[in-house]
Amino acid sequence: MRLSSRYRYFDTKVPEILSWARGGVINMAGGIPDPAAIPPSIGDIAMDVIRQHSDxxxxxxxxxxxxxxxxxxxxxxxxxxxxxxxxxxxxxxxxxxxxxxxxxxxxxxxxxxxxxxxxxxxxxxxxxxxxxxxxxxxxxxxxxxxxxxxxxxxxxxxxxxxxxxxxxxxxxxxxxxxxxxxxxxxxxxxxxxxxxxxxxxxxxxxxxxxxxxxxxxxxxxxxxxxxxxxxxxxxxxxxxxxxxxxxxxxxxxxxxxxxxxxxxxxxxxxLIRESIDRARQLYWSKLTVISTAVREAGLEFQEPVGGFFIWLNTGIDADALLREALKLGVAFMPGRYFSPSGSFSTWIRISASQVTIEEGRLGVKRLANAIQSLKH
Amino acid sequence: MRLSSRYRYFDTKVPEILSWARGGVINMAGGIPDPAAIPPSIGDIAMDVIRQHSDxxxxxxxxxxxxxxxxxxxxxxxxxxxxxxxxxxxxxxxxxxxxxxxxxxxxxxxxxxxxxxxxxxxxxxxxxxxxxxxxxxxxxxxxxxxxxxxxxxxxxxxxxxxxxxxxxxxxxxxxxxxxxxxxxxxxxxxxxxxxxxxxxxxxxxxxxxxxxxxxxxxxxxxxxxxxxxxxxxxxxxxxxxxxxxxxxxxxxxxxxxxxxxxxxxxxxxxLIRESIDRARQLYWSKLTVISTAVREAGLEFQEPVGGFFIWLNTGIDADALLREALKLGVAFMPGRYFSPSGSFSTWIRISASQVTIEEGRLGVKRLANAIQSLKH
The missing domain is CATH 3.40.640.10 (Type I PLP-dependent aspartate aminotransferase-like (Major domain))
Structure with a gap:
């Protein structure tokens, strides 16, 4: 089956990386919202809406x-x-x-x-x-x-x-x-x-x-x-x-x-203010724990003010690092995927969105180990 | 604001024609499904789904x-x-x-x-x-x-x-x-x-x-x-x-x-078989009444076997006919919109999907009058 010339832009392998959470791998690659951030009232609201506006x-x-x-x-x-x-x-x-x-x-x-x-x-x-x-x-x-x-x-x-x-x-x-x-x-x-x-x-x-x-x-x-x-x-x-x-x-x-x-x-x-407050606190609590762990591992980065991600330069080729990190049980996104010019090959993005606090802490530890083992 | 070169393909005026049902105009242009074809059980199913699968x-x-x-x-x-x-x-x-x-x-x-x-x-x-x-x-x-x-x-x-x-x-x-x-x-x-x-x-x-x-x-x-x-x-x-x-x-x-x-x-x-049967009968009953009215008006067309539409050649420029028909209170789709080569300028598409049987019959009468008045 012949695909269009533009299909190569879509064939990024990114969906695969984002889904890496198999066999004990801690997924710090994906940016999928934490189910705990979804307001529990949403189901009741949906049912009310169906009752009142099914037309x-x-x-x-x-x-x-x-x-x-x-x-x-x-x-x-x-x-x-x-x-x-x-x-x-x-x-x-x-x-x-x-x-x-x-x-x-x-x-x-x-x-x-x-x-x-x-x-x-x-x-x-x-x-x-x-x-x-x-x-x-x-x-x-x-x-x-x-x-x-x-x-x-x-x-x-x-x-x-x-x-x-x-x-x-x-x-x-x-x-x-x-x-x-x-x-x-x-x-x-x-x-x-x-x-x-x-x-x-x-x-x-x-x-x-x-x-x-x-x-x-x-x-x-x-x-x-x-x-x-x-x-x-x-x-x-x-x-x-x-x-x-x-x-x-x-x-x-x-x-x-x-x-x-x-x-x-x-x-x-x-309900949106309350929902935003809960989501913000949820992600921030994970992000701060992860930031602390990253700092303790001796890695430098710009402190985020919120959201899901930490962006940092490990000084090591990120594709090689990802292979090593996967062996140790953690996934992240290599920086080059974010670069239209193909730069940032030693940078990585770490996500707090899909992990628990414990997983986050452990994930950073594994990542630090992967970096150490490649520096030797 | 500058629009892209390809925007002209999308700027068709078709959405406007399809929405013509204002001020007594019978809408035989649009192809929007009849709300009566939507199964009444859908609301209950939606609520069951929310109860069981809100995750x-x-x-x-x-x-x-x-x-x-x-x-x-x-x-x-x-x-x-x-x-x-x-x-x-x-x-x-x-x-x-x-x-x-x-x-x-x-x-x-x-x-x-x-x-x-x-x-x-x-x-x-x-x-x-x-x-x-x-x-x-x-x-x-x-x-x-x-x-x-x-x-x-x-x-x-x-x-x-x-x-x-x-x-x-x-x-x-x-x-x-x-x-x-x-x-x-x-x-x-x-x-x-x-x-x-x-x-x-x-x-x-x-x-x-x-x-x-x-x-x-x-x-x-x-x-x-x-x-x-x-x-x-x-x-x-x-x-x-x-x-x-x-x-x-x-x-x-x-x-x-x-x-x-x-x-x-x-x-x-x-439930799908029952739903299909109801929708099929609903549209067919309207389509047959409209077909009969079109035939009685002396217009020739290929009998449809189902669906929403009748396609016919009136022999009159369809844009002129549409202007006249709108004055008499009925809308349809001029054929040229369906033609990538700009052909079918005297053809029209009549839709049974959005009208009642009574409106359909009356709409065809108005259309026939519009054709008559342009033939003179």
């Missing part, structure tokens, strides 16, 4: 998303207009329809380096030219960004608030500088924001709040309600949302109304 | 789809292997991931002319070369198909069983002839099959049954359980399904498990 729950929904959910989303986020919200099957579908709508094959797209690896195959599907903008100690390489913008940039994909994999938070002045370039060179920004609710410290305003016209804000309820709902959303202008709706009407047609009704009811009942 | 219902599901649903799908269809089934967010997502997986920009795709209009923007997104194979009185133009195949064809998109818009059923010998060409020239076939369950007469074996290797069978529960579940599926080989899963893991990640569990339970309880 709506099983028919096609509006392609844009149910108005009641779009209203709750803007109320929850504190910005945007329901007319400019598009509800999607997770934020990953959001990125896909943004790609179809805004990026032509000849348009240049830029991404941070490192960046979220699952964004790359989608962006490469729609654009022949995906450019890496390095993240340096001082932040995003603004010279490279401006140089890229000058020769014609259509879209910049960013995770300004708790980036995956680095955990970095882009400071306010940097956000403003990026937006100034967007204005000057007429490009748009996708602000992918799955983790901001899980921050332990206040974050700068989202880029969509700073410039609603330039920024497509992409987010999801997967980390703060339940991933199985597959409810994500884009907050943008009414003009952009109209175009996105036309595209979505030819792909998933509508996000399942039952999922949308459950999310809307959850928000309406004011 | 699974709200967590990410397996990207391929829940094994229990994939098993039920092959049992229901009577062919395929659960390993080769991929569950999708409606069959439209199925087509999208097939496009990403199998069609590169330089690969040629062929479609019937006329064909299902929502397939076109997706196919054009992934291939620069979408070729029309006319449907003639004698069937698909096999000379044109062979000529296209000879110069390199990757994928042929077909609806062999109750085609949208024509209602045509491809006879067995034609299916076999197409498969022979696929073998000879090494192309694959997407068999889009949303309507076969709604046939009033026995249909030939599906093309996937005749050649499981050459054919990707694409279908959905939207017309026979409930569209709001957004559960579709692809039946193919294990090899092809592996590639499709890698692609889906970067787009919708998984079809909502709650929807999948509801569909699986519905099938497990053996």
């Amino acid at each position: 709506k729950a099983f028919q096609y929904g509006d392609t844009q998303g149910l108005l009641e959910l779009r209203r709750e989303i803007t109320r929850f986020k504190g910005f945007g207009d329901p007319d400019g919200v598009v509800v999607t099957v997770g934020s990953q579908e959001g990125l896909d329809i943004i790609g179809k709508t805004f990026i032509g094959p000849q348009d240049t797209v830029a991404v941070e380096d490192p960046t979220y690896f699952v964004a790359l195959p989608i962006l490469k599907t729609y654009s022949h030219s995906v450019v890496s903008i390095p993240i340096r100690e001082g932040g995003l390489d603004m010279d490279k960004l401006e140089e890229t913008a000058r020769s014609g940039l259509r879209l910049l994909y960013l995770m300004p608030s708790i980036q995956n994999p680095t955990g970095r938070v882009m400071p306010l002045d940097e956000r403003k500088a990026v937006l100034e370039l967007a204005e000057k060179y007429d490009f748009h920004i996708v602000e992918d924001d799955p983790y901001s609710s899980l921050s332990m410290t206040p974050l700068p305003p989202s880029m969509a709040q700073l410039d609603p016209y330039r920024v497509l804000h992409l987010s999801t309820f997967s980390k703060i309600i339940a991933p199985g709902l597959r409810v994500g959303f884009i907050i943008t202008t009414k003009e952009a949302s109209n175009a996105l709706i036309n595209v979505k009407s030819a792909t998933t047609i509508s996000t399942p109304p039952l999922s949308q009704l459950i999310a809307a009811e959850f928000l309406k009942r004011g | 699974k219902a709200f967590q990410y599901g397996d990207t391929q789809g829940l094994l229990e649903l994939r098993r039920e799908i092959t049992r229901f269809k009577g062919f395929g292997d659960p390993d080769g089934v991929v569950v999708t967010v409606g069959s439209q997502e199925g087509l999208d991931i097939i496009g990403k997986t199998f069609i590169g920009p330089q690969d040629t795709v062929a479609v019937e002319d006329p064909t299902y209009f929502v397939a076109l923007p997706i196919l054009k997104t992934y291939s620069h070369s979408v070729v029309s194979i006319p449907i003639r009185e004698g069937g698909l133009d096999m000379d044109k198909l062979e000529e296209t195949a000879r110069s390199g064809l990757r994928l042929l998109y077909l609806m062999p069983s109750i085609q949208n818009p024509t209602g045509r059923v491809m006879p067995l010998d034609e299916r076999k002839a197409v498969l022979e060409l696929a073998e000879k020239y090494d192309f694959h076939i997407v068999e889009d099959d949303p309507y076969s369950s709604l046939s009033m007469t026995p249909l030939p074996p599906s093309m996937a049954q005749l050649d499981p290797y050459r054919v990707l069978h694409l279908s959905t529960f939207s017309k026979i359980i409930a569209p709001g579940l957004r559960v579709g599926f692809i039946i193919t080989t294990k090899e092809a399904s592996n590639a499709l899963i890698n692609v889906k893991s970067a787009t919708t990640i998984s079809t909502p498990p709650l929807s999948q569990l509801i569909a699986a339970e519905f099938l497990k309880r053996g």
